[in-house]
Amino acid sequence: MKTGVSVWSAASYQSVARHAILAWKDHDDVELDAVFGSIMNALACRSPLAPVCAGKTVMVVPAPSSSSSMRRRGRRHVLPLAKAVAAGLRERGVDAVAAPILVSTAVGGRSVQQISFTQRAQRIGGHIAVAGGMTFQGDAVVLVDDIITTGSTLRQCVRACRQSGARVLGALTLADAVVEDSVL
Numbered sequence: 001m002k003t004g005v006s007v008w009s010a011a012s013y014q015s016v017a018r019h020a021i022l023a024w025k026d027h028d029d030v031e032l033d034a035v036f037g038s039i040m041n042a043l044a045c046r047s048p049l050a051p052v053c054a055g056k057t058v059m060v061v062p063a064p065s066s067s068s069s070m071r072r073r074g075r076r077h078v079l080p081l082a083k084a085v086a087a088g089l090r091e092r093g094v095d096a097v098a099a100p101i102l103v104s105t106a107v108g109g110r111s112v113q114q115i116s117f118t119q120r121a122q123r124i125g126g127h128i129a130v131a132g133g134m135t136f137q138g139d140a141v142v143l144v145d146d147i148i149t150t151g152s153t154l155r156q157c158v159r160a161c162r163q164s165g166a167r168v169l170g171a172l173t174l175a176d177a178v179v180e181d182s183v184l
Contacts (some may be wrong), residue, residue, distance in 0.1 A: 001156040003184040005143075005168050008047040009176035010039045013147055017175050019148060025077055036174055037084030040144065044088035049142060049170045053089055056140040058169070059099035060086040061161065063145035063153050064128060066104045076100055082144040085172055089142070096142075102157055103131045128156040136166040143171035150177075151184050158184065 001014050011017040024032040044050065062078035082098040089096035105127045145154055148171075158168050176182065 003155055003168070005154070005158050005171055005184045006048075007148055007151075007154065007171040007173060007182050007184055008043060009148060009173045009182075010043045011175045013149070013175035013177040021174055025146060028074075030075075033080040037080050039163065039174065040081045040089035040172060041091075042082040042109070043172050044085040044142075045092060047170070047172065049172070050089060050092040050094060052169050053094040053096065053142065054092075056094070057087055058086075058089060058094055058096040058140045058142055059101065059166070060089065060096055060142050060144060061099050061138075061157070063143060063157050064100075064102045064104040072176055073153070078144060078146055081146065081174065083086070085142065085144050100133050101134060102128055102160055104128050112124045128153070128160045130160050130164040133164075135164050136161075139166045141166045141168045142166060144173065145173045146175070148178075150175045151182075 013021070020029075020032060021036075024036065060082045062076060062082035063175040065076065065078070079098065082100070086096040086098045143154060143157050143161070145157075148154060151169055154171050154173075157171075161168050171184070
């Protein structure tokens with residue numbers, strides 16, 4: 001499923017970036033929230049999203065984790081990134097707020113450890129929704145995620161937001177496993 005939504009990433013998912021992100025995600029290195037938040041703030045400011053968001057009220061929506069991942073981590077690990085992006089957009093004069101409105105009902109292994117595009121798509125497919133069936137009337141959304149590997153998670157986030165009536169302006173990620181600045 002092509003969505004036509006542009007994605008901007010701060011780094012390639014390899015080497016030092018990969019190790020740091022995995023430590024942050026899976027080993028509770030919460031001190032990296034501030035570092036990664038600063039990186040995402042800068043990405044929001046240098047990406048073409050800030051001018052696109054001008055004059056709009058924008059919800060900065062973090063990609064959801066599965067319930068088991070949230071229990072294991074004890075938090076929504078992408079929410080600090082969304083808050084930093086919202087702050088970066090506000091610095092550029094955009095009325096932006098972090099809005100954790102998406103939930104995941106996916107089950108199974110850690111998504112980054114799935115071995116193929118098909119497995120990831122099957123695990124995520126249809127398992128991301130807007131919390132409480134909320135609806136939006138053309139509200140602007142910027143999605144935020146930690147890693148884009150196959151794009152399955154972000155595609156499902158786009159689908160859920162659009163089905164609720166929101167207009168997705170783009171997505172920002174810490175790292176991209178394939179190519180920086182891509183289109184879903």
